[in-house]
Structures are given as C-alpha cells and as structure tokens.
Amino acid sequence: MTSDPASLPRYPTAGGPSMRSGALPVCTHASPASGVRRLELLDALRGFALFGVLMVNLRSFSLFEFLTPAARAALPTAAWDRVVDMAMELLVDARSITLFSLLFGVGFAMQMNRPTDKADHVHRYVRRMLILLAIGLVHAWLFWWGDILRYYAVFGLALLAFTRLSPRMLALLGVFVAVAMPVLLQPVLPALLPPQASTAQSAAAALAAFGSDQWSTVLDGNFARDARMRIAVWWLPLFVFGRLLIGMAIGRAGVLQRSVEYRHFWRHLLYASLATSLVATVLLLLRDHHAAGIVAGWLQSGDAGKTVVRLLRHIAPLAQGVFYMAAFVLLFQRAAWRHWLRKLAPMGRMALTNYLAQTLFGLGLFYGIGLGIGPKLGLVGVAACSIAIFALQAVFSCWWLARFRFGPAEWLWRSLVYGRPQPMRWLATA
Numbered sequence: 001m002t003s004d005p006a007s008l009p010r011y012p013t014a015g016g017p018s019m020r021s022g023a024l025p026v027c028t029h030a031s032p033a034s035g036v037r038r039l040e041l042l043d044a045l046r047g048f049a050l051f052g053v054l055m056v057n058l059r060s061f062s063l064f065e066f067l068t069p070a071a072r073a074a075l076p077t078a079a080w081d082r083v084v085d086m087a088m089e090l091l092v093d094a095r096s097i098t099l100f101s102l103l104f105g106v107g108f109a110m111q112m113n114r115p116t117d118k119a120d121h122v123h124r125y126v127r128r129m130l131i132l133l134a135i136g137l138v139h140a141w142l143f144w145w146g147d148i149l150r151y152y153a154v155f156g157l158a159l160l161a162f163t164r165l166s167p168r169m170l171a172l173l174g175v176f177v178a179v180a181m182p183v184l185l186q187p188v189l190p191a192l193l194p195p196q197a198s199t200a201q202s203a204a205a206a207l208a209a210f211g212s213d214q215w216s217t218v219l220d221g222n223f224a225r226d227a228r229m230r231i232a233v234w235w236l237p238l239f240v241f242g243r244l245l246i247g248m249a250i251g252r253a254g255v256l257q258r259s260v261e262y263r264h265f266w267r268h269l270l271y272a273s274l275a276t277s278l279v280a281t282v283l284l285l286l287r288d289h290h291a292a293g294i295v296a297g298w299l300q301s302g303d304a305g306k307t308v309v310r311l312l313r314h315i316a317p318l319a320q321g322v323f324y325m326a327a328f329v330l331l332f333q334r335a336a337w338r339h340w341l342r343k344l345a346p347m348g349r350m351a352l353t354n355y356l357a358q359t360l361f362g363l364g365l366f367y368g369i370g371l372g373i374g375p376k377l378g379l380v381g382v383a384a385c386s387i388a389i390f391a392l393q394a395v396f397s398c399w400w401l402a403r404f405r406f407g408p409a410e411w412l413w414r415s416l417v418y419g420r421p422q423p424m425r426w427l428a429t430a
Helices: 040-061 067-076 078-089 095-110 119-142 149-162 167-186 197-212 217-234 236-251 261-288 294-299 303-332 335-349 352-368 374-399 408-418
Strands: none
Touching: 040 078, 040 095, 040 303, 040 352, 040 374, 067 078, 067 294, 078 374, 095 119, 095 149, 095 236, 095 303, 119 149, 119 217, 119 352, 119 408, 149 236, 167 236, 167 303, 197 217, 217 408, 236 303, 261 303, 303 335, 335 352, 335 374, 352 374
C-alpha cells in the first residue's frame, strides 16, 4: 500500500519535539495531542477554512453589513467594495462555514474510531461537547452574536445517535437535511415564528449599538441581534447539522485519513462538486440579475421556479465547500503544494483559540468600545484586515506550538474535560 504523506504524523507524539542544546523545535513538528496521531491534512484544512470564516465575520464586525445602500455608495472605496462583495458572495460566504462544519464532522468520526474503552470515550466526548456549549454560549451572549460553537456542541451530541449508519447513509441523510429540509419547511415554519423588526430597522439598531463606546449598550445590542438572527436564519441548524453528517460520512469512510489511497474518489468528488456548484451558481446569477431566456424567466416566476431557486441556494454553497475540500486534498498530495499548505496546520491545531481571538480582533478594531474604526475602510479594508490578522495568527500559532502542546483555549477545554490541569509545555529530550 502506498504511504499517504497527508496521513503520516509529521511530528512526534511521545514526549514532544526534540530540544537538543536548548534549541526551540520547528512548529510543524509539534503535536498538541500526546500519544495521538495528528492528521496534518485535517489541521491544514481547518486553518484554510478559518481564513474564510475570519473574512466573513469581519464584514459584520466592521459594521459594513449594517450600512444602508446609500451609506455604502458614499464610502471612498465603494467601487472596489462592490467587486469584493461579489467575490465574497461567490467564493467565500457560506462556503467557509461549510468547510469548517464538514471538518468538525470528520473530527467526530475520527474520535469515535479511536481504539479506547467505548463507554468511557463516549462519556468524555459528551463532557467535551457540554463544555464547548458553555464556551459557545459565553462567546455568543457576551461578545459575538454570530457564534457557531454552540451549534457544533449541540449537534455534536446529536451525532452520537447516528454512529451505526454507514458512510453512504450518513452522506445521503446529510444532503437531505442541509438541502431538502429547509425547502420543505419554508412554507410552514417561518409563519409559526415570532414577528421581527424589518431588516432595515434591525440593521440600524445594530449599527448604533455596536458603534457605541458603552459596553452595556453593545451588550444589549448583541442580545437583540442574536435573538433576531436565531429566528430570521431559522434554517441555520439544518445547514450545520447536514454538513456535520456529511463530514461524519467522510471521516467514517476513511477517505481523508488515507487520501492517496482514495485519490480517485477525491478526483471524482472534485469534478462532481465543481460541476454542481457551477450549474447552481450560474442559474442563480441568471435569476438574480433578471437575465433573459426561458430558464431564467421560469426561475423568476411560479411556485415551481421558486422551489428550484431555494434548492439551488442551498446546493451551491454545499457543493462549493465540498469542492474546496477535494481540491485541497488533491493539492496536498503534491510535494510542492504540500510544502506551503502544511504551514496552515498550526492555525488548524489551535482552531478554537484562533476563532475566539478573531472576535477580540473584530471588537478591538471596529466596535465603539475598541478603536471604533467601524465601516470607514469598506470591504476593501475588511479584506486587508483579514489578511493581516490571519498572518499574525499564523505566526503566533507557529511560535506558540513550538513551545506548548496546546493552544490556550484548547488547553482550558481539555483541562475542564479531564477535571485537572493538563501538561502544557513540551518536555525536553536528549
């Protein structure tokens, strides 16, 4: 069998990296999980997904999302902002969280496959998810209304009920939950939810609250925004859970852990997901921009056309997120690409720390309680800040993991799970 460079551990797991003569280890040779084989490809994929998550979230943190069309047009960067906005809509929005959610599902499957005492392992996993839920709730209610961790925690627990399903059944169920269920519930569920203020009113309230220099005002605005979005984006739980199931299927099948062995699978998945995402995206663009033609006209009118459009809006980001995963996996198998892509692995090994730190960057730079930059820089500034923050986090992650076994948030999470402080520093070896 061909050795898979993506699945071989690139860093020792027993006692940490060598530190001869007091030299610090190279960051890519440090594993945060003693005694456990780390999958470098999975960590690098997480790091890649984090960049997209950062860019999308900074659009809200910067308050640009809450500006009126007239206010956006008045910005000095307006012309370029439209280009960046279109690029984010087509390449980043919902795609990054799709990839991040798929990887959480993969990680769950890998945890369940570990050769340990089953009952004890499940109990520990439940504690992990409950503590993650607590972290997510604190993060959501005190800092960032857009928190995704609480969804991962709740549905991470729900995944335990599906461990006996085959990878094929998990994938089919995931697609049904993520794509079909929101469309089936659309005619019924929204009418049963409490009425909400208009989008314009909610945006104006958020802009005023988050631009304030009073923490109490920001906190009230955060609560209000969170309550509104849990109702307005009622399909988000289905979005997340469906992707977790698909990720679980990928992890159960072992195609990511043995990616070279399953190269043909990833190639077929690449072509299928690319074709699906292109067709769905083109049809949506024709419909949204009122293009002429029989197909575009049909999508713009009639109940059947509306149903197809709803399906396409859920299919496009899912297919594109899967395409990103397949493309990354195949590129990682090439030595020249792997040399660069594996540099994202430290970011992925500290995913929780970096995700929470991105909130602190957003609050500190753009909110009134921080520097108060707000939306002045436009989306061009958001893109530039995303690159700068991500680069800073990449350097920090590398520096930190050269000295410590876990990221700060990962260490806290793990210590709470085990009920005692976990060893933090690497042990020197001769």
